[in-house]
Amino acid sequence: MTSSRNGLVLVIPAIALELAILFLPLAYICFRSFYDWQPAGISTFVGFENYAILMQDPAFWQVVRNQLFYMLGVPLWVLAPLIVAYVLRANVWNAGFFRMVYFLPAVMSPAIVGLVFRSLMATDGPINAALSGVGLGMLAQPWLTGALLVKPVVIVMVLWAGFGIGVLVFSSAFDAIPKDILEASRLDGAGFWQEFFLIALPNIKNTIVFWTMFQIVAIFLFMFGWIYVLTGGGPGQSSTTMDFSIYQQFMRFGFYGTAAAQTVVLVLAIIAIPILGWALRQAVRLVAGRFDRPHHSGIAGDMP
Numbered sequence: 001m002t003s004s005r006n007g008l009v010l011v012i013p014a015i016a017l018e019l020a021i022l023f024l025p026l027a028y029i030c031f032r033s034f035y036d037w038q039p040a041g042i043s044t045f046v047g048f049e050n051y052a053i054l055m056q057d058p059a060f061w062q063v064v065r066n067q068l069f070y071m072l073g074v075p076l077w078v079l080a081p082l083i084v085a086y087v088l089r090a091n092v093w094n095a096g097f098f099r100m101v102y103f104l105p106a107v108m109s110p111a112i113v114g115l116v117f118r119s120l121m122a123t124d125g126p127i128n129a130a131l132s133g134v135g136l137g138m139l140a141q142p143w144l145t146g147a148l149l150v151k152p153v154v155i156v157m158v159l160w161a162g163f164g165i166g167v168l169v170f171s172s173a174f175d176a177i178p179k180d181i182l183e184a185s186r187l188d189g190a191g192f193w194q195e196f197f198l199i200a201l202p203n204i205k206n207t208i209v210f211w212t213m214f215q216i217v218a219i220f221l222f223m224f225g226w227i228y229v230l231t232g233g234g235p236g237q238s239s240t241t242m243d244f245s246i247y248q249q250f251m252r253f254g255f256y257g258t259a260a261a262q263t264v265v266l267v268l269a270i271i272a273i274p275i276l277g278w279a280l281r282q283a284v285r286l287v288a289g290r291f292d293r294p295h296h297s298g299i300a301g302d303m304p
Helices: 002-032 049-055 058-087 095-107 110-120 126-133 150-175 179-187 192-203 205-221 224-230 242-252 256-292
Strands: none
Touching (some): 002 256, 058 205, 058 242, 150 224, 179 192, 205 242, 205 256
């Protein structure tokens, strides 16, 4: 009992700091979302008017569609580092060197990554110049100024920037698989891909779920730097994310109340994501349990 109390005393400062830094500002933003917030003047209580304005704003729904489109990148962001991490286990020469090379973009700031891609993907940039140089000028595109192309470019950039972290995460998960399980599968004649699908993946499914959920949350929380530098949210609102839209509403246009309301919507979306993920996992387990459950025909000879 004494050790538990001592442990609680040590945890209390961390909890208090978390409340002060994170939850109190969120509570204040939620409070201000019900006002015509004027930081330098008198703020009038307007109830849910800011939320109603938000729901009726076509630009907000464009941002929502953008967020959903970026979700299409999640399978790529998960599968690409997953497969590479497993291939690096197969006696690849100097695998540690390749992991280090893959990890290099992760240590770059989003500003640098955005500048690199903005230079590469510019209309008169190296990508289009190279395509024209080899006689494939018809494939040269306005990668950053075309509404249909800009979001796929962002997805590729995020893959490049976070690829190395994913490789390290999955490499650590694969290394934690007991060696005797893998050796037994090889003795039974399992090939490379059989071992991957039937042995490796089931043993790291929790890591896969974790990385998938992290990538989904990142779409809502960590895209600002890349969007700010690479596209500025354009063309129009074609690449704007929720966090960048909040920045524009607050810092550029001075719509403080609607920015607060949009922040609350963003927080609720982030809270809903793991809840939906948990519910989906429970549903899958329930369905799988029903299929795995043995069925008896009711004939006496079939009873144990």
